[in-house]
Amino acid sequence: xxxxxxxxxxxxxxxxxxxxxxxxxxxxxxxxxxxxxxxxxxxxxxxxxxxxxxxxxxxxxxxxxxxxxxxxxxxxxxxxxxxxxxxxxxxxxxxxxxxxxxxxxxxxxxxxxxxxxxxxxxxxxxxxxxxxxxxxxxxxxxxxxxxxxxxxxxxxxxxxxxxxxxxxxxxxxxxxxxxxxxxxxxxxxxxxxxxxxxxxxxxxxxxxxxxxxxxxxxxxxxxxxxxxxxxxxxxxxxxxxxxxxxxxxxxxxxxxxxxxxxxxxxxxxxxxxxxxxxxxxxxxxxxxxxxxxxxxxxxxxxxxxxxxxxxxxxxxxxxxxxxxxxxxxxxx
Amino acid sequence: xxxxxxxxxxxxxxxxxxxxxxxxxxxxxxxxxxxxxxxxxxxxxxxxxxxxxxxxxxxxxxxxxxxxxxxxxxxxxxxxxxxxxxxxxxxxxxxxxxxxxxxxxxxxxxxxxxxxxxxxxxxxxxxxxxxxxxxxxxxxxxxxxxxxxxxxxxxxxxxxxxxxxxxxxxxxxxxxxxxxxxxxxxxxxxxxxxxxxxxxxxxxxxxxxxxxxxxxxxxxxxxxxxxxxxxxxxxxxxxxxxxxxxxxxxxxxxxxxxxxxxxxxxxxxxxxxxxxxxxxxxxxxxxxxxxxxxxxxxxxxxxxxxxxxxxxxxxxxxxxxxxxxxxxxxxxxxxxxxxxxxxxxxxxxxxxxxxxxxxxxxxxxxxxxxxxxxxxxxxxxxxxxxxxxxxxxxxxxxxxxxxxxxxxxxxxxxxxxxxxxxxxxxxxxxxxxxxxxxxxxxxxxxxxxxxxxxxxxxxxxxxxxxxxxxxxxxxxxxxx
Numbered sequence: 083x084x085x086x087x088x089x090x091x092x093x094x095x096x097x098x099x100x101x102x103x104x105x106x107x108x109x110x111x112x113x114x115x116x117x118x119x120x121x122x123x124x125x126x127x128x129x130x131x132x133x134x135x136x137x138x139x140x141x142x143x144x145x146x147x148x149x150x151x152x153x154x155x156x157x158x159x160x161x162x163x164x165x166x167x168x169x170x171x172x173x174x175x176x177x178x179x180x181x182x183x184x185x186x187x188x189x190x191x192x193x194x195x196x197x198x199x200x201x202x203x204x205x206x207x208x209x210x211x212x213x214x215x216x217x218x219x220x221x222x223x224x225x226x227x228x229x230x231x232x233x234x235x236x237x238x239x240x241x242x243x244x245x246x247x248x249x250x251x252x253x254x255x256x257x258x259x260x261x262x263x264x265x266x267x268x269x270x271x272x273x274x275x276x277x278x279x280x281x282x283x284x285x286x287x288x289x290x291x292x293x294x295x296x297x298x299x300x301x302x303x304x305x306x307x308x309x310x311x312x313x314x315x316x317x318x319x320x321x322x323x324x325x326x327x328x329x330x331x332x333x334x335x336x337x338x339x340x341x342x343x344x345x346x347x348x349x350x351x352x353x354x355x356x357x358x359x360x361x362x363x364x365x366x367x368x369x370x371x372x373x374x375x376x377x378x379x380x381x382x383x384x385x386x387x388x389x390x391x392x393x394x395x396x397x398x399x400x401x402x403x404x405x406x407x408x409x410x411x412x413x414x
Numbered sequence: 415x416x417x418x419x420x421x422x423x424x425x426x427x428x429x430x431x432x433x434x435x436x437x438x439x440x441x442x443x444x445x446x447x448x449x450x451x452x453x454x455x456x457x458x459x460x461x462x463x464x465x466x467x468x469x470x471x472x473x474x475x476x477x478x479x480x481x482x483x484x485x486x487x488x489x490x491x492x493x494x495x496x497x498x499x500x501x502x503x504x505x506x507x508x509x510x511x512x513x514x515x516x517x518x519x520x521x522x523x524x525x526x527x528x529x530x531x532x533x534x535x536x537x538x539x540x541x542x543x544x545x546x547x548x549x550x551x552x553x554x555x556x557x558x559x560x561x562x563x564x565x566x567x568x569x570x571x572x573x574x575x576x577x578x579x580x581x582x583x584x585x586x587x588x589x590x591x592x593x594x595x596x597x598x599x600x601x602x603x604x605x606x607x608x609x610x611x612x613x614x615x616x617x618x619x620x621x622x623x624x625x626x627x628x629x630x631x632x633x634x635x636x637x638x639x640x641x642x643x644x645x646x647x648x649x650x651x652x653x654x655x656x657x658x659x660x661x662x663x664x665x666x667x668x669x670x671x672x673x674x675x676x677x678x679x680x681x682x683x684x685x686x687x688x689x690x691x692x693x694x695x696x697x698x699x700x701x702x703x704x705x706x707x708x709x710x711x712x713x714x715x716x717x718x719x720x721x722x723x724x725x726x727x728x729x730x731x732x733x734x735x736x737x738x739x740x741x742x743x744x745x746x747x748x749x750x751x752x753x754x755x756x757x758x759x760x761x762x763x764x765x766x767x768x769x770x771x772x773x774x775x776x777x778x779x780x781x782x783x784x785x786x787x788x789x790x791x792x793x794x795x796x797x798x799x800x801x802x803x804x805x806x807x808x809x810x811x812x813x814x815x816x817x818x819x820x821x822x823x824x825x826x827x828x829x830x831x832x833x834x835x836x837x838x839x840x841x842x843x844x845x846x847x848x849x850x851x852x853x854x855x856x857x858x859x860x861x862x863x864x865x866x867x868x869x870x871x872x873x874x875x876x877x878x879x880x881x882x883x884x885x886x887x888x889x890x891x892x893x894x
Binding site: 083084085086087088089091092093096116118119120121122123124125126128129131132133135136139140143144146147150151211212213217218219220221222224225260262264265266267270273276277407408409412 | 445446452505508509512517518520524525528529531532535536538539540542543743784786788789790791792793794797800801803804813815816819820822823824825826827828829830832833844847848849851852853855856857858859862863866
């Protein structure tokens, strides 16, 4: 092939441009750490990376939600344990009240029962980060059904009403929340309930347990004629039967609360397991993404060295060969 | 007689070698001139004369000046230049769009879409939390801002393309006029000297190549040396006559779609036909304006703005359908207040006009994510909105994230095809140009040899004149 001057310069410049371009690309890959510099470099790889990124972002959100929900469920679990303990304490007081020699202390024991009732209601009104735990989807004070005789901003309220023969203390408990589940997505296809319903844990209408305790309190604190027991007032056999029935009911309630606590514990375990799985999945997804997204430093470094060597020699060739022609040697 | 014939022969030799030196000088002078084809003189011995019973040579003459231009290469190179220029323009167009979309980055549209749906996922955990509601608004605003800026930048870029196309048409018209002027010069030179002036032919070849980078052209030649030029079969130059090109923008009365087209004009500025280039820079610019960046495109081609508009319209429709039945934190019911999350736009929702409804934007407590009144912990609608991110029927049988990624991928594929096409046709062009150059190009070593060759021949001829002169002097002095 006949080689002309333009042949040499044209091809030389084209090749030099190519080498410089490739060197620049490898330089960019090393400085940014990214393999894909433009979508059009490798669109299929770009799409794959973005799809994996979407999965990672979604998983991170699920995990963040679950971790937050786990904190709430753990707090709920603590309160359920405490609540169960209080029920046991009340039951023990009931049993103690029927023990020989203790019936004279009924006044004092009834005060303890009332104190525990009030404490258990306080526990039932607990919140987590400003959200009531046992009031369903009515999680804020403003959302509660505060119709008469409600007087406070808590979902469960102990009302001191007018005493009557049935209820000599006049005490009653009202529930101002609802029994709706709060749900979160734990992955694209499954959900998990993150609250414990008042009806499940506190019985009928969200107040069943408290009403039972009030009945117990009424027996312990009042005589049959509705007059408060005085120090030394003893229980009769009928009272003892009612208290015994109440303590058995409290034992059942304790079992129910324990059952709910363990159900809540199962939720915690499920969420912990899935959260762990998501963490592992994200590690794998990030590795997978990295394979396509990130620069293979060793590969890029070698390629950069190759291109730099090519550029160096190309420039040397350009410097040495291009200006040489027969004219350089004529007339010497 | 014989002595004088030597002088005559030497004179011819001197003239011929001098011409050879001139040609060599011209070749050397044009060693870097684009599209210059080297020339040389075809020497021929002059008619012999019978002298003393034998035919004696009478010297040398230049039979013709030879140019090495080869129309086969010219034609193939023009075809490849047109393709390469088209692919290069496509590549530039796509890379520009990529930079406007801020892709590939970690803060691209894809990530903002994911962030938008994730904010609802986060809100579903604490639906009563105003900070989380504010976060939903922030992520929605970020997405909306990105859609707005992308929409406006892409539309601005589209207008830039129109300006670029107009400039290219102006450039094409100048090239057409130059080619016609060169056609005239070539025809004149042939009429006067019987042969075409190679200088004009080379200049015309250069103009034709420049024109072929703008359009896919076909060239035919007439006997008088003039050329005819066709763009995609439409005649633009016929010898010394030509038609100007003009860029027109038509507006569709029904949908307001603006379409750019190229027409050819007669000398009274009347439109006499449409030009539909399918290769070259102008074809690429028109594709960019009429399809890729046309939000009202009706060609069923891939339009990035149209795709983003469809995404925005779907997002508004799907989210509003859910929120319309929802309750905000302060809604007491019993019937839903009928709040849209996004403002329902009269006409078509686009990436350029999507916005939050004022009710929502002014008060995050109004975001209707509960399906019952006065239930701040109710997240039923937030969960449904968050689940849209996994909805395979969101748009075109894909989830929102996959749709956006798919659109970007589709754009990338056009760029990838352009890069591949540019590489292949560029390589073919390089080879063809290199092969042609090896035939028509100037080799300085060759020319140096020619220079010496003609110089030595000239010196020898001069020596013959000198010797003949001395001989004649001897003859003249014989009688003294």
